[in-house]
Amino acid sequence: MTKLLDKQELKVVGTRPVRPDGADKVTGKAVYGADYNLPGMLRGAILRSPHAHARILSIDTRKAEALPGVKAVATNADFPKVDMGEIDAGEAGINVDRAGQMCLAREKVFYEGQPVAAVAATSASIAAEAVRLIEVEYEVLPHVIGVEEAMREDAPVLHDDMFTEGLPETPTKPSNVVLRFESAKGDPDAALAAADVVGSGRYSTQPVHQGYIEPQACIVSVGGDGQAQIWCSSQGQFMVRSVTAAITGMNLADLRVVPLEIGGGFGGKTTVYLEPVALVLSKKSGRPVKMVLSREEVFRSTGPGPGAIVDVQIGATKDGILTGAILEMKYQVGAFPGAGCQAGVMHALGCYRIANSRIVGWDVVSNMPSTHAYRAPSAPQSEFAVECAIDDIARQLGMDPIELREKNGVKPGDPSFSGAPYGDIAFMETLAAAKEHPHYAAPLGPNQGRGIAAGWWVNHGGESTAMVSINEDGSAVVATGNPDIGGSRASMAMMAAEVLGLPIEKVRPIVADTSSIGFSMLTGGSRTTFATGRAVSEAAADVVEQLKGRAAMIWGVESDKVEWSDGQARCTDPQQDLPPLSIKDIASKTSKTGGPIAAEKSVNPGDAMQTFGVHICDSEVDPETGHVRIVRYTAVQDVGRAIHPSYVEGQAQGGAVQGIGWALNEAYMFDANGRLDNPGFLDYRMPVASDLPMIDTLLVEKPHPGHPFGVKGVGEVPIVPPLAAVANSVSAATGKRFYDLPLSPARVHAALNGAA
Amino acid sequence: MARVTFVSSFCDNLTGGAESLELSAANVFGLVRALEARFPGMAEHVEKRAAIAVDGEVVQAWGTPISEDSEVLLYPRIAGG
Numbered sequence: 001m002t003k004l005l006d007k008q009e010l011k012v013v014g015t016r017p018v019r020p021d022g023a024d025k026v027t028g029k030a031v032y033g034a035d036y037n038l039p040g041m042l043r044g045a046i047l048r049s050p051h052a053h054a055r056i057l058s059i060d061t062r063k064a065e066a067l068p069g070v071k072a073v074a075t076n077a078d079f080p081k082v083d084m085g086e087i088d089a090g091e092a093g094i095n096v097d098r099a100g101q102m103c104l105a106r107e108k109v110f111y112e113g114q115p116v117a118a119v120a121a122t123s124a125s126i127a128a129e130a131v132r133l134i135e136v137e138y139e140v141l142p143h144v145i146g147v148e149e150a151m152r153e154d155a156p157v158l159h160d161d162m163f164t165e166g167l168p169e170t171p172t173k174p175s176n177v178v179l180r181f182e183s184a185k186g187d188p189d190a191a192l193a194a195a196d197v198v199g200s201g202r203y204s205t206q207p208v209h210q211g212y213i214e215p216q217a218c219i220v221s222v223g224g225d226g227q228a229q230i231w232c233s234s235q236g237q238f239m240v241r242s243v244t245a246a247i248t249g250m251n252l253a254d255l256r257v258v259p260l261e262i263g264g265g266f267g268g269k270t271t272v273y274l275e276p277v278a279l280v281l282s283k284k285s286g287r288p289v290k291m292v293l294s295r296e297e298v299f300r301s302t303g304p305g306p307g308a309i310v311d312v313q314i315g316a317t318k319d320g321i322l323t324g325a326i327l328e329m330k331y332q333v334g335a336f337p338g339a340g341c342q343a344g345v346m347h348a349l350g351c352y353r354i355a356n357s358r359i360v361g362w363d364v365v366s367n368m369p370s371t372h373a374y375r376a377p378s379a380p381q382s383e384f385a386v387e388c389a390i391d392d393i394a395r396q397l398g399m400d401p402i403e404l405r406e407k408n409g410v411k412p413g414d415p416s417f418s419g420a421p422y423g424d425i426a427f428m429e430t431l432a433a434a435k436e437h438p439h440y441a442a443p444l445g446p447n448q449g450r451g452i453a454a455g456w457w458v459n460h461g462g463e464s465t466a467m468v469s470i471n472e473d474g475s476a477v478v479a480t481g482n483p484d485i486g487g488s489r490a491s492m493a494m495m496a497a498e499v500l501g502l503p504i505e506k507v508r509p510i511v512a513d514t515s516s517i518g519f520s521m522l523t524g525g526s527r528t529t530f531a532t533g534r535a536v537s538e539a540a541a542d543v544v545e546q547l548k549g550r551a552a553m554i555w556g557v558e559s560d561k562v563e564w565s566d567g568q569a570r571c572t573d574p575q576q577d578l579p580p581l582s583i584k585d586i587a588s589k590t591s592k593t594g595g596p597i598a599a600e601k602s603v604n605p606g607d608a609m610q611t612f613g614v615h616i617c618d619s620e621v622d623p624e625t626g627h628v629r630i631v632r633y634t635a636v637q638d639v640g641r642a643i644h645p646s647y648v649e650g651q652a653q654g655g656a657v658q659g660i661g662w663a664l665n666e667a668y669m670f671d672a673n674g675r676l677d678n679p680g681f682l683d684y685r686m687p688v689a690s691d692l693p694m695i696d697t698l699l700v701e702k703p704h705p706g707h708p709f710g711v712k713g714v715g716e717v718p719i720v721p722p723l724a725a726v727a728n729s730v731s732a733a734t735g736k737r738f739y740d741l742p743l744s745p746a747r748v749h750a751a752l753n754g755a756a
Numbered sequence: 757m758a759r760v761t762f763v764s765s766f767c768d769n770l771t772g773g774a775e776s777l778e779l780s781a782a783n784v785f786g787l788v789r790a791l792e793a794r795f796p797g798m799a800e801h802v803e804k805r806a807a808i809a810v811d812g813e814v815v816q817a818w819g820t821p822i823s824e825d826s827e828v829l830l831y832p833r834i835a836g837g
Contacts, residue, residue, distance in 0.1 A: 086804050092835035093804050166765050168773045181832070183764040210837075267837025343834040345764065375837040418763050418831045420809040460836050461816065525836020606814040716836055 004705050005498075007641070012498045013709050016646045019490040020509055021261075030261045033217030033233035034292045041219060042071055042120040044274075044281055044291035045127035047134050048301065049109035049116055052143035052367040052674025053156060056107060056116065056136060063133040064119055069126035072284035073134070074118045074277060076104040080249035089242035094271060096246040098336040102301075102370055103247065103276045109138070110158055110335035111369050112675045113300025115273075120281035120289045143367040143674040147309055147332040150176040150366040158335065158365050178337045178363040183345050183417070186356030191324025195315025197396040199389030202311050204740045205381045205723065206667035207332060209304040210374050211658070211686045214263025215295060216302065220278035221288035227254045228279055233262040235269040235483055236522025241514045247276040258513040262483050266658070267339075267373030270524050273302055299679035303372025304668060306339050307332040308381035314354075314389045320399050322390075322408045324356040325349055329382050331371075333363045338371035344382035346417045347720075351383075351427060351454050351612065352390075352408045367674050373524065375655060376457040376716035380662065380723050384741070387453040387724030392737065401452045401728075402435045402614070409454075416458075416610065426638035426702035427456070427612040433700050434614040434636040448620045448631060449732025455720025456612045459713035460525030461605035465518035466535035468496055468543050469598035474584030475506040476543075478536055481520030482528045483511055486715055487647030491529045492536050494643050495709055499540035501567030502583065518602055526713030527608065529643060530704075535603045537708040542599035550593040551581045609704045609712040613637040615656060615721035619729040626749025628664055628730055634696040635721075640712025641703040652718040653695040659722025661687045665742050758822050760787065763831035766805065770795045784808060784818035787828060807833040 007014065024030040061073040079100050086093035100106075105114045117134050121127035142156040149155060155176055163171050166180040192198060218232035228250065234240045237257040245255050262269065274291045282289040293302070310329040316322050327348055331341040341361025348359055394401040409427045416422050434440060434452070444450060467479040478496045482488060489509040497507040520532060548562040551569030555562075561573040568580035590596055618632040635652040642648040665685040669677040678684045703710020723741060731737050736751055757778040762771060777794075781787035792799035802808070808815050809829040810822060822828065 085800075088804075092833050165769055168768050170769055181765055267835075270835070270837075339835070342766070342832045346832065346834065373835050373837040377835055377837050418807070418809055418814075419761065419827075419829045420812045420814065457836070458834070461814075463816075527836065604816040606816040608814075 004703055004710055005708055010498060012494045012504055013643050014645065016644060017490065017504045019487055020493055021484060021489055032214050032261045032263050036219055036231045036260055037290070038219055038221060038288040041288035041290050042122060042285055043124040043127045044118055044120045044278055044289050045124065045131045046115045047117045047131045049105065049112055049114045051109055051138055051140050052112045053141040053158070054109050054138040055141060056105060056109065057139055058137045059117055060135040061117060063135070064130040067126065067130045067133060069122040070119055070130045071122065071287060072120040072281045074104065074280040074284065076100065076106040078280045079104065079247055079276065082246060082249065084246055087242055087246050089239045094243055099243055099271060100247040100276065102336065103273060111367050113297070113369065115277070115301060118277045118281060120285050145366050145368055145670050145674055147307065147330045147364045147366065150364045151330065158367065162365065176365045178333065178365055179340060181342050181345055181361040182359065184358040188324040188326050188356040188358045191356035192313055192315040192326060195323055196318040197393055198313055198315045199392035200313040201385070201389065201737065201739050202309065203385035203388060204309045205307055205384060205662065206741060207304045207307040207368060207371065208374065208662050208666040209299060209684065210266035210268035212264030212266060212268055215293040215298045216269065216274050217292040218274050218278055219288055219290045220275060220282045222279060222282040230255065230257045230275055231260055232257065232275060233260045235262065235265040235485065235524050237483065237514050238481060238519055239270060239522045240272055240275055243272045244275045244279060248279050256513055256515045259483050259511050262485055265485050266375045267377055267524060268302060270373050270522055295681065296679040299684065300676055301369055303334065303338055303370050305374030305377065306334065306371040308344065310382055310385035312385040312389045314386065314393060316393045318397065320397055320404050320407045322352055322354045325354050327359045327382065327385070330362045330364055331378065333365055334368050334370035335365060336370040337363060337365065339373050339377040341378065343378035347379040347456065348382035348386050350417055350456050351410060353410055353414055368668065368670065375658065375719040379455065379457055380659065380720050383455050383720050384723035384727070387721065388727055391724070391728045402431055405454055406431050423609050424702060424705055425610050425612060426700050429702055430612050430614050430636050430638045430700045433698055434616060437616065437634055437636065437698060439616050439632060439634040439696065444618060445620065447623060447733055448618055449729045449734070451617045451725045451728030451732055452614065453721040453724035453728060454612065454614045455717060456610055457526065457716035457720060458610050459530065459608040459716065460527040461531045461608040462521040462527050463602070463604045464520045464532035464535045465600060465602045466532055466539045467517055467598060467600040468536065468539040469596065470543060470583060470587050472587055474582060474587040475508070476500055476502060478507060478509040479512040479517050480532050480536065481512055481517045482523045482532050485523050486651055487644060488523065488528045490647060491533060491643040495533050495536050496540045499537055499544060500583065501565065518600065526715040530608055530707060530711045530713045531603060531605050533709065533711055534605055534707060535601045538603065539599045539601040542601060543597055546597045546599065547583060547586050550586045550590070550597070553593050554581065554589060607706050609640065611638045611640065611712045611714065611717050613717040613721050615725040617725040617729040619726060619733055621730060621733045621748060623752060626745035626747070626752060628743055628748060630660060630692050632693055634698065635718055636698040636700060637714065637717060638700045638702060639714045641701050641710030642699050643709060643711065645699060648699055648714050649697040651714045652697045655718025656695045656722050657687050657692060659719045660692065660726055663723045663726035663741055663743060665744070667742050757824060758826040758828055760828045760830065763829050766832045767798070767801065767830065770797050770801055781822050783821050784810065784815060787822055802830065805833055806830045
């Protein structure tokens with residue numbers, strides 16, 4: 001079932017029903033990771049490194065083990081030695097050995113907060129006390145945090161087995177430079193030399209955390225037969241199973257992962273930090289072990305998005321045609337290779353047709369938590385620099401910034417980064433919608449400026465399984481293997497309801513555990529509504545065929561004489577005068593017509609469609625304090641077709657808010673010893689509702705022609721434009737270009753007063 | 757023969773910097789075998805790190821046929837958030 005359904009025919013898709021999980025979530029009844037408990041469970045606690053870089057000389061756990069109430073202690077020595085390299089657990093693979101070291105350090109610690117040992121005890125307080133009794137002898141090593149400092153020849157080297165990849169010849173000397181990645185076409189040097197105007201600069205962004213509300217949490221119970229169950233919140237129960245099994249040396253068949261509600265992920269929960277540790281502790285103690293991170297632990301030990309330094313030059317003719325670009329970007333990936341430059345390189349210029357370009361990216365490790373995916377991973381950093389340079393070109397040319405983008409924006413059929421042509425993208429329509437939005441022409445007040453920025457993300461498809469079954473009363477259940485982060489349960493139920501012809505209230509979606517449904521990749525990359533939604537649609541279509549067959553059997557006619565509409569089988573044989581049969585009618589007779597009606601479908605689509613956003617930001621700068629206030633903000637986005645428009649708008653609003661935080665407030669701050677100085681929401685300032693105006697949204701619907709409901713994927717894009725939209729608005733308000741994020745009051749004030 | 761293009765530098769350490777080459781293969785599985793024969797280590801590299809487009813379409817199924825005049829693009833596989 002891949003034929004795009006006409007919007008006029010749709011009865012459920014495109015409406016805004018109450019989400020199936022909504023009541024439980026707003027009344028506090030939903031069960032998140034930390035809410036789950038088991039009889040006899042122990043509480044786990046983790047000892048963490050106080051050093052940014054050190055060699056572990058010894059770990060003495062005897063005093064902790066002797067403490068009454070302590071039932072098990074674990075170190076990395078409890079993980080079997082694995083030589084698996086990367087496994088296909090996320091979207092781009094997870095290195096098992098490194099993932100294990102982020103759960104429990106082995107020979108060295110590479111960042112302050114890295115787990116070193118863990119304890120399970122009969123209470124949380126005993127576990128915390130036991131952790132303090134573990135004696136670790138360290139040889140403290142010099143550390144390095146900054147990306148360019150870590151690239152220097154004399155920098156402390158974190159990994160003596162790390163040799164720069166991406167060079168024609170592998171170096172013989174280890175370094176902190178993980179990867180060099182280059183993409184080039186044409187003659188950008190000549191193009192820039194011949195350009196009438198050039199937008200250029202050195203831009204920097206800081207490491208920023210996803211800031212999900214719910215810290216990681218799990219319970220693991222290992223049975224006497226070696227089989228284990230995990231209850232946890234994550235972006236993928238199958239990912240948790242794969243990585244935990246690999247780290248602990250278990251068979252997948254012996255491990256069942258039950259997904260609980262997830263309180264935000266944004267890419268940060270596409271790996272594991274606790275589950276292998278809790279599994280070892282449970283195995284050793286013979287009891288279930290519950291582990292819950294504190295907010296401080298989340299900041300100190302889980303993966304933020306990387307910081308980056310991006311040098312950009314973009315040239316244009318006096319008519320506003322972009323002719324050449326040269327970029328170099330250095331990504332601060334943390335202690336182990338994480339979210340790096342490749343996606344930054346691939347996305348940097350993807351909004352525009354530029355014939356000549358050279359983009360070089362570097363991934364650099366340093367002594368901070370290993371970075372991880374954060375919503376459109378690595379794209380905001382590079383597109384921030386590009387969108388600021390584009391803005392500078394528009395200003396130099398005296399040209400409207402949207403008009404400049406319209407002159408150069410990509411259209412369907414233009415080559416994408418890979419060389420493959422863009423599909424039915426809607427960048428032009430999105431730019432036009434932004435230009436026509438009342439916000440774009442609204443007057444500005446004193447000390448206010450307006451900024452425009454665009455952004456895009458490639459989006460993903462991938463493996464998904466879905467099952468649709470009909471209950472005895474004619475209602476339906478939709479089961480998928482994807483955690484519901486952004487309202488996917490609602491969209492799955494709506495697509496199934498549309499195909500079946502049932503009201504949405506008659507379709508109940510569930511997120512199934514790893515032993516109850518076939519494999520699905522994790523929820524990420526804006527793939528779930530697209531790929532899993534396709535599996536749901538196909539399963540529902542299969543169920544409809546079965547229902548038609550059963551109706552034909554009841555009526556005694558051929559199956560091709562039955563059609564399905566409005567949730568009813570109708571006989572098309574003109575010789576018959578039969579009233580329609582509803583799903584309920586057919587479901588009540590399944591025992592007489594062949595048994596239960598259900599279908600499971602697995603898909604692996606590769607035709608995910610790229611999407612684009614254009615954001616308009618008005619900011620007001622206080623010249624006395626340097627404080628930047630967002631006065632008005634509008635996110636315009638190409639969304640394919642919105643299954644549940646409210647949740648699509650929510651994605652655009654949430655991404656915009658996170659991007660605004662990245663632009664104005666957020667940064668990891670380290671002291672002279674490499675210790676994180678702001679591991680909490682008081683000092684790591686994310687925007688809250690009272691900080692911002694209502695984020696206005698405008699959805700541009702140009703459906704994906706290859707998806708039954710036209711879905712493209714919407715979650716990643718909205719975090720890309722805000723960095724530059726905010727920076728461009730502040731530049732417009734002050735007449736000064738700001739190159740470094742966050743635009744804190746101190747930084748803005750210093751610039752306005754000539755101190756920077 | 758099908759033209760295989762390594763988009764960007766992500767295979768440089770295995771290919772010595774080759775930008776493209778021509779190969780005969782019935783499908784993506786055959787193409788990867790041929791690449792491995794020419795550049796040892798490429799099969800694992802492609803399986804773990806690459807996205808593949810055949811004639812402008814991103815392919816997930818390696819049984820996808822490749823014709824004599826196909827254009828095959830190899831480029832880095834990236835993760836979403």
